[in-house]
Amino acid sequence: MTWGFFFLAAILVGLVLAAIFGILESLPRGHVAVPRAELTRHRRQVHVARLGVGLAAFGGAGLILVSWGRYPWHAVLISALAVGLFCWLVCRWLLRLPCPPPVDRRTATVVREIPPGGYGQIRLQTGDSAAVLAAQSDGEEPIPAGSEVEVVDCQRSVVVVRKISPSQ
Secondary structure: OOHHHHHHHHHHHHHHHHHHHHHHHHOOOOOOOOOHHHHHHHHHHHHHHHHHHHHHHHHHHHHHHHHHOOOOHHHHHHHHHHHHHHHHHHHHHHOOOOOOOOOOOOEEEEEEOEOOOOOEEEEEEEOOEEEEEEEEEOOOOOEOOOOEEEEEEOOOOOEEEEEOOOOO
């Protein structure tokens, strides 16, 4: 097996992973309020799509450097790894896990008080269904139970909320 074949195989595997899991990630989902299984599956798909992009970049850079024939194999391998890692990091920054449409910038009601720097719970009403989610405040003041809040970030398993002032 030659280095050129190795890098070509890496490109093909990376492109297949990125394409399949990128398509799976973009398929429409049901309108449910942050079910845990759905988020886990979605998170896995985005991670594999990112890995595919990094692997394809690794293979592409390696194939280009091998085809020039000017560099020793260890320099080609290190350079290809650096390019693959860089592309994976860029993809990690660009392909963020979005909040599901029923959650992003929605209002919710605090069920259990959210202390500053601590955790509480919110109830998010979506159509006929409701979900109780762990929440943390983005401010320094406690948010008492019964307050209306806005979901501002749901990248983690604990959503970040902001208290809605009475003037809004």
